[in-house]
């Protein structure tokens with residue numbers, strides 16, 4: 001039964017100011033905590049004098065690295081816990097929650113002041129005296145790896161934290177050497193800042209009676225955040241209660257138990273009062289983990305007929321000043337699973353290096369490594385077509401996997417569950433009117449404009465996580481209406497709408513009668529990893545689906561008793577059990593109300609990765625006079641398996657595409673390479689994409705259900721970004737190519753484009 005409701009259920013609440021975000025909360029007797037941050041990129045700390053700060057009115061505590069070190073705080077667990085090249089494990093320097101002996105990036109937390117009021121805390125921050133001895137800042141990736149480079153962690157003996165490789169190195173080398181043609185590209189990968197609308201903030205309250213810490217923080221799921229905090233502080237996980245209601249954007253940067261949260265835990269325990277840290281946008285810029293940040297190199301070998309023979313890739317990525325939990329993972333293992341995309345390429349070798357530099361640590365950000373894979377691969381394919389004089393679509397068609405090849409096991413052993421790449425390409429080419437493009441190009445040329453088009457294919461893993469299964473539970477409240485629990489941590493994806501819809505389908509009831517409580521610490525203890533890797537619908541959705549089926553099974557026995565009938569004679573339709581051929585029936589919700597707890601159920605979905613994919617086309621026009629780029633058309637054809645809610649899927653793909661376009665057109669976080677100062681520390685210098693810059697995207701669905709979960713679902717939350725980055729880059733390069741521009745790094749700001757065109 002449909003609810004007649006379109007769009008997201010949560011919107012009415014959120015758009016009328018009824019959302020509850022971390023900094024909106026206040027606890028009785030709360031205090032204010034503010035952080036002193038490093039104003040330099042690399043320096044030894046000779047001394048920290050907090051005496052004047054402590055003596056100021058209203059100041060309750062000043063914590064430094066000596067306190068967090070004495071408490072035994074350090075790094076949270078590292079997700080890249082597998083061997084790299086030559087069996088070497090990752091070198092993971094211990095995180096100093098508050099800087100102990102050195103600062104290693106601008107913005108690093110040096111001290112935490114707690115006071116009665118914001119003004120008092122601010123005044124005390126300014127009274128702290130830190131004596132530093134400056135060290136050379138290591139900002140540039142290549143210089144970080146020079147033999148005489150300044151080392152961030154002298155004990156490690158190197159700035160190379162992880163050297164990871166996969167595939168057949170020698171065979172791929174030999175295959176490339178024998179190829180009729182090898183295309184090579186080297187791509188700059190600008191550093192991005194996720195910038196969720198809600199800045200990182202927290203209220204932390206220590207309950208000395210139960211010895212539990214309550215944290216109110218923006219998070220992508222309570223379990224991941226709780227376990228991260230537990231491992232970073234040594235506090236038992238069951239003593240850490242993470243509360244999150246509404247979260248104003250996650251994008252991957254809201255999973256880790258950040259250093260600030262750990263320091264606030266210690267402060268609250270010490271002063272026995274809640275401590276509130278209302279984080280600012282400036283702090284989001286410097287201390288939220290950053291993303292992408294690196295260089296990509298690729299080689300694609302073709303035989304004389306244009307068949308792909310071998311691919312070799314190299315990634316050089318900033319880990320930052322210490323390693324985040326997810327950064328090294330998303331830059332190494334998952335890319336291995338789809339490096340050859342939707343093409344048949346028999347020989348593969350990849351090498352990915354994570355480098356320590358005096359910059360903010362990097363982590364997963366929408367796409368989490370996948371946009372790098374698609375960017376590199378689709379740049380190679382377009383360039384190979386150009387180099388060998390082939391048609392870009394024909395070359396793709398020649399090398400694409402066909403529908404009957406699925407499930408497809410890649411040469412490196414990952415299994416693409418289902419898909420129809422050729423179908424995706426055909427729809428994208430047709431809907432974008434690809435075959436008429438040259439007419440449109442000529443028309444633009446008449447107006448003095450450069451027009452370009454590009455099509456990109458992609459496939460990406462969705463669903464991976466650290467736990468082996470996701471659990472979901474259904475409990476019935478006093479009214480008999482169901483309440484859904486899961487570890488999910490939605491931050492705009494619409495789980496409040498989607499999960500009730502999944503369960504309502506099984507119950508045959510109106511979704512609006514079902515309440516969703518994501519990451520509710522008062523609910524049942526569930527295992528799982530929250531909202532990461534576009535996995536929530538397929539995993540938590542499937543766990544709730546299984547739980548709902550269990551409810552219906554249990555309800556049948558209760559209904560049989562209630563109706564004094566044989567369970568086999570019952571049919572379950574639109575939320576009621578009815579005795580076939582009679583007018584006797586009872587509603588599921590009534591049974592639940594009359595038998596408290598009897599119908600409660602828990603479901604579980606084992607982690608089974610799926611591979612959503614797509615074909616995107618962008619058409620652009622460049623004004624050579626100004627270097628400005630206008631997006632004229634954008635067609636996205638996606639395969640996310642069975643679609644649960646089309647409106648939400650469209651919202652997800654729209655948002656993802658815009659984030660991809662932002663990366664291509666304007667976003668770029670820059671450090672001064674000498675001083676290590678962050679140059680782009682505000683929205684005045686860091687250019688976010690704006691709705692007015694784009695046309696309405698045209699979205700199409702060409703889905704093949706996944707056999708890997710009972711819903712047939714694949715992820716979609718990141719697909720837009722993974723598709724948009726290569727598509728937009730290639731479209732702009734297609735426009736610029738006739739004007740003699742062979743290579744240009746992103747972001748394609750008007751200034752860069754104009755300068756490239758002006759070059760002789």
Ligand code: MCN
Pocket residue numbers: 249250251252365366367491492493494495498531532533534535536537538640641642643644645646648649652655713714715716717718
């Ligand atoms: N959906 C569907 N049918 C499918 C797949 C998905 O209807 N076959 C819909 C569902 O309504 C679901 C939504 O799409 O609510 C996203 O589902 P899914 O692909 O499972 O992704 P997750 O819910 O796990 O969200 C995570 C993903 C990631 S990893 C990032 S990063 C991201 C993203 O979602 N960050 C976001 N989308 C975001 N959207 C917003 N507004 N804000 C963020 O921070």
